[in-house]
Amino acid sequence: MFLQVCSSFATGPRQYDGTFYEFRTYCVKPSKMNEFLENVKKNIHLQTAHSELVGSWSVEFGGRIDKVFHIWKYDNFAQQTEVRKALANDKEWREQLLIPILGLTDKQESEITYLVPWCKLEKPPKEGVYELVTFQMKPGGPALWGDAFRRAINAHVDLGYSKLVGVFHTEYGALNRVHVLWWNASADSRAAGRHQSHEDPRVVAAVRESVNYLVSQQNMLLIPTSYPPLE
Structure with missing residues (x-):
């Protein structure tokens, strides 16, 4: 599951196998952290059925304490596109995970990174x-x-x-x-x-x-x- 990534570090981010990691940051509304975490814990399987979750953390010190980080792994951009299409057509995912998260967060941020x-x-x-x-x-x-x-x-x-x-x-x-x-x-x-x-x-x-x-x-x-x- 944890792979050695081969790429050039000379001129910029390049990887021969295309593997990348999405840093997804959720800024949770004040007083809604417990509800957010419980909802995701209960329903995260609806998304991990489509893509690989590397890990998830909440901030204890050093920044906004209402932040949650997810790191998702994708083999390439084509796979990420297919995952998004599959999730868009997944009614259970939309109703039980996506819509509640939207109601519990102020904003979301996404970065695409390479190891x-x-x-x-x-x-x-x-x-x-x-x-x-x-x-x-x-x-x-x-x-x-x-x-x-x-x-x-x-x-x-x-x-x-x-x-x-x-x-x-x-x-x-x-x-x-x-x-x-x-x-x-x-x-x-x-x-x-x-x-x-x-x-x-x-x-x-x-x-x-x-x-x-x-x-x-x-x-x-x-x-x-x-x-x-x-x-």
């Missing part, structure tokens, strides 16, 4: 918490900042400060944006690892190079919903 070629999507070893770090990089694409960014990520991974789930860069959405999804056993273990990495000269050196290409960064602590395949 970078130097990592594979990993399944966490057990239950825990996740951190989604979003980097807005300088214009120029991976040809400019790709190697330095890779070294910064690998410094944390190789030294065991956090477990990497996946690194995704955008194809549709804000370009030069990279989402890095990390897993930790707990928020406290993540905090401890973060503090230690800040004092590790090997990490500091790698990050110092990468930040030369950085515009902005946002960190969010995520809690998995009760229906995530990653768990």
